[in-house]
Amino acid sequence: MKLIIAETKKEAREQVKEWHRQGLTVGLVPTMGALHEGHASLVDAAAKECDRVVASIFVNPTQFAANEDLDKYPRDFDRDCRILEGHGCHMVFHPEVAEMYPDEFCAAVDIESEMTKQLCGKSRATHFKGVCTVVSKLFNIVGADKAYFGEKDAQQLAVIKTMARDLDMDIEIVGCPTVREEDGLARSSRNTYLNADERKAAGVLYKGIVAAKDKIDRVPQGGIATAESILEVMRDVINTEPLAKIEYIEAVDGMTLLPVDEIKKGVLIAMAVHIGNTRLIDNFTV
Ligand code: AMP
Numbered sequence: 001m002k003l004i005i006a007e008t009k010k011e012a013r014e015q016v017k018e019w020h021r022q023g024l025t026v027g028l029v030p031t032m033g034a035l036h037e038g039h040a041s042l043v044d045a046a047a048k049e050c051d052r053v054v055a056s057i058f059v060n061p062t063q064f065a066a067n068e069d070l071d072k073y074p075r076d077f078d079r080d081c082r083i084l085e086g087h088g089c090h091m092v093f094h095p096e097v098a099e100m101y102p103d104e105f106c107a108a109v110d111i112e113s114e115m116t117k118q119l120c121g122k123s124r125a126t127h128f129k130g131v132c133t134v135v136s137k138l139f140n141i142v143g144a145d146k147a148y149f150g151e152k153d154a155q156q157l158a159v160i161k162t163m164a165r166d167l168d169m170d171i172e173i174v175g176c177p178t179v180r181e182e183d184g185l186a187r188s189s190r191n192t193y194l195n196a197d198e199r200k201a202a203g204v205l206y207k208g209i210v211a212a213k214d215k216i217d218r219v220p221q222g223g224i225a226t227a228e229s230i231l232e233v234m235r236d237v238i239n240t241e242p243l244a245k246i247e248y249i250e251a252v253d254g255m256t257l258l259p260v261d262e263i264k265k266g267v268l269i270a271m272a273v274h275i276g277n278t279r280l281i282d283n284f285t286v
Contacts, residue, residue, distance in 0.1 A: 012054070019051070025146075026050055026052045026054060027046030027050030027145065028053075028056065028148070029042045029046055030058075032057070034075065034076060035189075037187050038150055038178070039083070040179075043055060043087040054091045054144060055084050056092070056094070056142070058093075058100060062134060063134065065127070068124075074189055077094065093138075093142065100134070109129070109133045109167070110133075111159055114258060115158060115258075131159065139169055145171065145172065147171055147173055147174065148176055149176070150175070150179075152179075152281070155257060155270065161173045183203040184205075185203055185205065185206055194275060198278065201242075201275050202278075204237065204238050204244050205238065206282065208237040209234070209284050211236075212230050212284070219263075225262070225263040226263070227260055227262060230269065231250070231251060234249050246271065247273060247279065263286055268284075268285050
């Protein structure tokens with residue numbers, strides 16, 4: 001089936017309504033484009049579980065702060081369409097900024113809890129408000145049955161699950177595992193910012209994860225690892241790389257995202273590390 005390109009909200013909404021009239025289920029994969037294997041894995045998961053798959057490609061200005069990389073964010077729509085088609089996506093929703101945010105636009109969706117103030121929220125104060133607003137709009141426009149998000153952005157996934165639960169959104173949120181490069185670096189559109197030396201150095205994030213998992217595995221049965229002992233191992237590994245600058249490495253409850261002192265099942269260990277000028281995030285759940 002040829003990929004349908006919908007540039008207006010009306011086109012996207014009417015096509016999904018038509019599929020629903022035919023009794024078909026619809027999965028949504030929200031993205032900002034510059035697609036890679038990580039995005040493709042979400043499309044694959046949606047195609048497995050739903051009759052029709054819609055991907056959105058929209059570099060959402062409201063989730064970028066003024067000093068962030070909105071203008072230089074990579075964009076290649078034709079290549080993205082080929083990837084989507086190759087993975088069985090049926091429609092791409094690709095609106096202009098004015099289609100999503102006309103001049104009179106004045107609404108916002110936000111989560112009033114500590115969870116958006118932790119981890120990335122400390123340095124990106126308005127980021128999750130922008131994410132919740134655009135994702136709410138995408139849910140309302142597309143009207144999908146399920147939406148697929150990557151565990152690579154663990155805080156985003158937790159925030160969206162909370163938003164959908166608290167605002168009674170009639171959509172199932174599905175989390176999908178992080179897809180990695182051969183050296184373990186999580187695939188990310190921002191990896192294209194890295195030069196050759198930085199790309200090599202970026203492998204240290206995953207080395208930190210491996211070291212932490214190894215230390216957790218070696219805790220004797222019945223014993224408890226303190227969060228600090230595990231975070232210290234990660235910091236030590238990452239600090240061996242001169243190009244890496246840690247923004248945060250934290251252990252938090254996987255649901256509330258509040259800091260924890262002990263490592264137990266369900267704890268999320270998440271980090272943001274700058275490699276040169278590029279900010280990378282990664283995480284794992286115990
Ligand atoms: P983005 O285009 O970066 O906004 O990402 C769109 C979606 O793809 C989000 O749900 C991300 O969590 C997900 N994603 C990005 N990178 C990966 C990855 N390496 N593995 C799995 N999902 C990913």
